[in-house]
Every structure is written in C-alpha cells, then in structure tokens.
Amino acid sequence: MAEQTVLSNTKISLSSASMSDPSALPLLHFFVAFLLLCILSFAFLKKRYSRLRLPPGPPGLPILGHLHKLSLDPHKSLQSLSRTYGPLLFLKFGSLPVIVVSSPEMAKNILQKQDQNFAWRSPFVVHRVLHKYPTIAGSQPDPAWRSIRQICATQLFAPTKLKSFQPIILEEIRSLLRSIDADGHQKSCVRSKLHAASINIISRMTLGNKLQMNESNSAANASAHLTNLLVESIELSGFFNLSDYVPWLAWMDLQGCERKSKALGGKLQKVWTEIIDERRQYRNIVCPEREDTDFLDILLSAFEIKDPPLEYEKIAPILYDIFAGGTDTSAITVEWALAELISHPSKMKRVQDEIDEVVGNSRLVEPEDVQNMPYFQAVIKETMRLHPLLPFLVPHMAKAECRVEDFDIPANALTLINVWAIGRDEKVWGSALDFSPERFLGSDIDVRGRHFELLPFGSGRRACPGMLLGIINVNLMLACLRQAFVFEPNERLDKTEKFGIVMALANPLLIRASPRVPIHLLLE
Numbered sequence: 001m002a003e004q005t006v007l008s009n010t011k012i013s014l015s016s017a018s019m020s021d022p023s024a025l026p027l028l029h030f031f032v033a034f035l036l037l038c039i040l041s042f043a044f045l046k047k048r049y050s051r052l053r054l055p056p057g058p059p060g061l062p063i064l065g066h067l068h069k070l071s072l073d074p075h076k077s078l079q080s081l082s083r084t085y086g087p088l089l090f091l092k093f094g095s096l097p098v099i100v101v102s103s104p105e106m107a108k109n110i111l112q113k114q115d116q117n118f119a120w121r122s123p124f125v126v127h128r129v130l131h132k133y134p135t136i137a138g139s140q141p142d143p144a145w146r147s148i149r150q151i152c153a154t155q156l157f158a159p160t161k162l163k164s165f166q167p168i169i170l171e172e173i174r175s176l177l178r179s180i181d182a183d184g185h186q187k188s189c190v191r192s193k194l195h196a197a198s199i200n201i202i203s204r205m206t207l208g209n210k211l212q213m214n215e216s217n218s219a220a221n222a223s224a225h226l227t228n229l230l231v232e233s234i235e236l237s238g239f240f241n242l243s244d245y246v247p248w249l250a251w252m253d254l255q256g257c258e259r260k261s262k263a264l265g266g267k268l269q270k271v272w273t274e275i276i277d278e279r280r281q282y283r284n285i286v287c288p289e290r291e292d293t294d295f296l297d298i299l300l301s302a303f304e305i306k307d308p309p310l311e312y313e314k315i316a317p318i319l320y321d322i323f324a325g326g327t328d329t330s331a332i333t334v335e336w337a338l339a340e341l342i343s344h345p346s347k348m349k350r351v352q353d354e355i356d357e358v359v360g361n362s363r364l365v366e367p368e369d370v371q372n373m374p375y376f377q378a379v380i381k382e383t384m385r386l387h388p389l390l391p392f393l394v395p396h397m398a399k400a401e402c403r404v405e406d407f408d409i410p411a412n413a414l415t416l417i418n419v420w421a422i423g424r425d426e427k428v429w430g431s432a433l434d435f436s437p438e439r440f441l442g443s444d445i446d447v448r449g450r451h452f453e454l455l456p457f458g459s460g461r462r463a464c465p466g467m468l469l470g471i472i473n474v475n476l477m478l479a480c481l482r483q484a485f486v487f488e489p490n491e492r493l494d495k496t497e498k499f500g501i502v503m504a505l506a507n508p509l510l511i512r513a514s515p516r517v518p519i520h521l522l523l524e
C-alpha cells in the first residue's frame with residue numbers, strides 16, 4: 001500500500017481536461033498559470049538562496065518543496081531524512097525554509113548559544129484564526145510576552161506558590177483515585193479521568209474554584225466541555241496546514257483548517273468571555289473592595305493599569321495557554337508512563353516496591369517523598385525520553401539570517417527541534433528503543449533543559465514556564481495511581497502514537513485496576 005503523506009490528506013482533486021470540451025478551458029488556464037508559477041517560484045527561490053551555504057538536504061520539488069517527503073508521522077519522516085543528511089537538515093515546506101535539528105549538539109547551538117535569534121514563532125493560520133490575540137506560546141518574544149511570562153513565573157509557578165497549591169493538587173488526585181475505584185471491575189479510560197483531575201487543578205489555581213458555566217449544570221460538565229475544546233484546538237494546531245506553506249492556496253482552505261479554527265475559536269471565546277466578564281462584574285459591582293486572590297484577579301489588575309487600558313480580550317489567550325498547558329500535558333505524560341509500566345511488569349513491580357518502602361500504605365504519596373524514590377524518578381525521565389510530549393517542541397523560527405556550525409540559516413526559517421528523534425538516537429542512548437529506566441540511575445541527566453539529549457520541556461527563553469507544576473502533577477498522579485491500585489499487566493499493549501503538536505497514544509489506555517491501599521486513604 002502506498003505510504004500516506006500529509007498531502008494525501010488534502011482534498012485537492014483535479015480531473016483531466018479534454019481540449020474538445022469548452023468547459024475545460026478555465027481548467028487549462030489554471031494549469032498554464034500553475035506551471036508558470038512553478039517555474040518562476042523555483043527560479044526565484046534558487047536565486048534567493050544561491051549565495052547561502054545551506055545545510056544539506058534532499059532535492060525538492062517546485063512549489064511543494066519537500067512537503068511530499070512528510071508522512072502522516074512527520075517526526076519519523078524527518079528522523080529518517082536526518083539519518084541520511086545529518087543532524088542539521090535544510091528543507092522547504094512549500095515556500096517556507098525549514099531546518100530540522102536532530103542532535104543534542106545542534107539543539108544546544110540553537111536553544112542556548114543563539115537562543116535570542118531562534119526564540120521567534122512562525123505566524124501559522126490556525127493560531128491566528130483561533131485566537132484574536134496571540135497566546136503566550138504563539139507570541140513573538142516582545143516586551144508584552146516577557147511581562148506575561150514574568151507574571152506567570154511569580155504569581156503561578158514560583159515554588160512558594162506551588163507549595164501553597166499542594167492541598168488542591170492532592171485533593172484532586174484523591175478524587176481521581178476514587179473515580180477509578182468507582183469503575184470497579186470495568187475498564188477505566190484513564191486519560192479522561194486524568195484530564196478531569198488536571199483541569200480541576202488548573203482551574204482552582206487560576207480561578208480559585210472549579211469551572212462553572214451558565215450552560216453547564218455542573219462543574220464536571222463545564223470542565224469536560226472546556227477539556228474537549230482544548231484537546232480539539234491542540235489537535236488542530238498540530239495539523240500540517242498547506243495554507244501555511246503555500247500561501248497562495250490559502251484562500252481555498254483545502255484542509256478546512258481555517259473554517260474549523262473559526263468555529264472552535266468562537267466556542268473558546270465564549271467560555272473565556274463568560275469567565276472574565278463574570279469576574280469583572282464581581283470586582284467592579286458586587287465586591288469592589290476585593291483584593292487580588294487568584295491568578296485571574298492578578299491578570300485583571302495588571303491589565304487595568306496598562307495604557308491604553310482595558311484590553312480584556314488579551315487575557316483570553318493567556319487563560320487558554322495556562323488551561324491548555326495544564327490540562328493535556330500532565331494527563332498524556334502519565335498515560336504514557338502507565339502504558340510503559342503496564343507493558344513491563346517487572347519495572348512496575350520495582351516502582352511498587354520502592355513506593356511501599358518509602359511511603360508504606362498508611363498514607364498516600366506526598367511531593368517530598370519523590371526525592372527518595374530514584375527508580376520512580378528514572379521511570380518519569382525514561383517516559384519523557386521515549387515519548388516527549390511535543391515531538392518538535394512548539395516550532396521555533398529564526399528571526400534573522402545566521403550561521404549554525406558551518407552553515408547559513410535563512411531568515412524566517414521554521415526550526416523544528418526533533419526531540420523525539422534525539423531521544424531515540426542510538427549514538428546518544430544505546431538500546432534507545434528499550435524502555436529502560438535503569439539507564440538514569442546514578443546519572444545526573446535531568447529534564448529541566450540543561451541536558452540537550454533530554455528536552456521534554458525545551459530549553460532557553462522559550463522553555464516551558466509550567467515545568468515545575470508539570471513535574472509535580474506527573475509525579476504525584478503516577479505515584480498515587482501506582483500506590484493505590486494493581487493494574488492488570490499487558491505486555492502486548494498497543495502503544496501506537498498519534499502525531500500532533502502533543503503526541504498521545506493513538507488509542508486511549510483502558511485499564512482494569514483493583515485497589516491495594518485501605519479505602520479510607522482515598523476518602524480523606
């Protein structure tokens with residue numbers, strides 16, 4: 001069977017035209033125009049790059065560049081091209097220059113040495129249509145972006161703040177355990193339960209409470225509604241949209257990305273407007289003497305003192321990023337870790353023995369316990385090595401023309417750091433495809449962006465601002481799940497990936513779990 005490519009996913013279909021059929025004339029004109037455009041654009045790009053010493057790459061096609069080389073698993077296609085052409089690869093997706101980075105050394109060069117030039121983002125269509133103003137992840141590294149990151153760093157993710165949120169996190173994890181316990185002998189869809197726990201945590205941290213919405217009759221419904229919108233928007237953002245690479249085709253919206261983004265953007269906007277308007281009303285009318293008590297208050301105060309004032313709509317994309325970052329990421333990472341442990345029963349047993357030794361079964365795991373559980377920590381690192389959540393990070397862009405090693409990089413080059421390929425590089429890891437947490441025992445490699453062979457959170461000024469919260473959530477969710485339940489082992493579990501900006505298991509994990517701690521621990 002022919003390999004499916006990102007292009008075969010589009011709806012382009014041009015039927016053959018016959019000269020004797022007058023209705024075919026417009027089609028003929030189209031073809032002549034198309035051919036001319038091909039020749040012109042090919043000649044233009046060749047001239048444009050002729051003075052540069054570009055990194056190696058395969059020959060491309062006019063108009064398409066190398067788009068035809070991408071399968072529906074682009075991280076794998078690019079890994080394979082990098083094996084042939086080297087760790088710094090030059091491609092063109094349509095007319096957009098692209099570099100692909102697949103070694104720790106090159107990643108260090110870009111994310112550390114030339115961090116400032118590579119901290120930019122390409123203006124993708126979906127992002128522009130989905131959000132009226134740029135999100136944190138989609139913003140260029142300008143003063144507004146810096147100031148929002150600063151607010152997040154001090155008001156949401158500072159270690160003292162995170163400590164104050166610990167009771168919330170533990171409460172929501174207990175509720176997650178109870179929900180799995182309630183499924184009894186039935187299989188649980190652990191992803192949806194992890195999503196629910198994660199969105200409740202992030203909602204209580206930012207809004208002071210679980211989500212409430214006019215249309216939903218319960219917090220659980222409101223959370224599920226927003227989770228679905230967030231997951232859908234993350235999927236859409238990871239789609240290879242032809243309009244981004246062949247802009248003159250954009251008006252046709254061949255893959256329907258613009259249309260879907262408009263519809264989804266409207267639904268998301270409705271949610272944020274309701275949340276922000278209700279709080280503004282409360283602050284201005286019901287309780288004007290209220291002090292800032294949560295992150296939304298802090299954002300509103302920060303925007304109130306800005307000149308020109310009151311651009312409240314700019315708060316929506318910040319909430320979007322915090323909710324999207326806080327909901328899908330931890331849930332999918334824990335799901336991957338569980339999938340690996342369930343398919344490696346001896347490693348699962350080793351985790352269980354360590355938790356039993358350090359914590360016992362008279363209380364649940366607490367954040368401080370994790371530092372005494374080296375094998376458990378190694379399991380998390382190994383999961384993030386084999387299954388980095390964002391296989392290309394959030395794609396970066398080179399603002400200005402620059403040099404990397406001996407090569408010239410054109411301005412505006414989309415920069416894909418293939419952390420998925422780096423994590424599976426035999427030269428870096430040895431037995432790279434094996435799930436072997438043991439490799440991290442006694443090693444000082446960590447996930448915080450200082451070791452370029454392991455970059456699940458990125459590195460440099462664009463590194464994930466929610467990293468500490470992500471680590472706490474993942475550690476506690478996985479450790480408590482493991483402590484509280486025995487999972488049915490399954491060495492043949494389906495671990496097929498579904499490519500996206502966030503890469504999850506293609507088929508959500510369904511697990512049968514039986515409790516192994518006294519039930520009162522779940523109820524406290």
Ligand code: HEM
Pocket residue numbers: 136137138149202321322323325326327329330333389390393394395455456457458459461462463464465466467469470471474
């Ligand atoms: C296991 C958990 C998580 C993982 C693996 C993860 C991973 C990442 C990665 C790889 C990036 C892109 C870095 C780059 O562009 O170079 C990123 C960016 C980001 N993450 Fe996370 N993340 C996690 C949790 C969180 C949480 C909990 C939040 C917020 C509550 C969050 C919010 C963000 C935001 C706002 C950005 C964009 C930063 C920017 O572009 O300036 N993430 N994350």
